[in-house]
Amino acid sequence: MSEIPGDLKFLKSHEWARLEGDGRITVGISDHAQGLLGDLVYVELPNVGDRIEAGNASAVVESVKAASDVYSPVTGKIVEVNAALADKPETINEDAYGDGWIFVIEAEEPDQLNDLLSPDDYAELIEDDDN
Secondary structure, eight states, X not given: OOOOOTTOEEOTTSEEEEEOSSSEEEEEEOXXXXXXXXXXXXXXXXXXXXXXXXXXXXXXXXXXXXXXXXXXXXXXXXXXXXXXXXXXXTHHHHOXXXXXXXXXXXXXXXXXXXXXXXHHHHHHHHHHHHO
């Protein structure tokens, strides 16, 4: 199993969120999720300026096996998207917690992150999934 960065929070649906300190939150899918999906071939990004509700689908990742919604961990406005994924969706496979980020959201209530799973809780969740 891959190393789970300690500065992230997770949704049960395998998205990660990193608070950047200015109320901006970078979002991606976990290394575990990209491994389950296999080779990614397409990423549908949200639009900058869109307002997204916590828990709502905000992007889509497609692999040769399946398409999967990417849910927003918080409510807020999309302020940046990783446009490089349009040409290289496999970046998520190669670096899920780094260059494979999907979008940045300006949180209306950054406290919503407190409702997400800690890295340890997420590790436990995926361990249970594997059993």
